Amino acid sequence: MMQKLLLAALAAGTVMAAAPAAQARDGCGPGMHRDGYGRCFPNRGPRGPVAYVVPGGPPLVIGNYYHGRGYWDGRAWYHHRERWNGGWRYR
Numbered sequence: 695m696m697q698k699l700l701l702a703a704l705a706a707g708t709v710m711a712a713a714p715a716a717q718a719r720d721g722c723g724p725g726m727h728r729d730g731y732g733r734c735f736p737n738r739g740p741r742g743p744v745a746y747v748v749p750g751g752p753p754l755v756i757g758n759y760y761h762g763r764g765y766w767d768g769r770a771w772y773h774h775r776e777r778w779n780g781g782w783r784y785r
Contacts, residue, residue: 721734722734725737754766756768757775757782765784767782767784770784772784772785773785
């Protein structure tokens with residue numbers, strides 16, 4: 695009985711030791727990086743206004759207010775913005 699338990703523990707340990715460790719280059723994609731907890735985040739690019747092209751419409755500019763939608767921050771629409779640490783904070 696003890697030998698079977700020892701053999702099962704040894705087999706489980708061998709499987710765990712043979713599994714490859716996750717690398718930072720695995721799974722985040724181009725322009726992304728992992729933080730200390732393994733989460734993926736986009737790399738920061740140059741600062742300043744960036745235009746996003748919407749199919750069938752004019753390009754969206756970060757920080758502009760669009761009537762009926764709010765402020766565009768590059769990812770989502772927000773209705774309020776305020777100065778925060780030398781930049782803008784959207785709420």
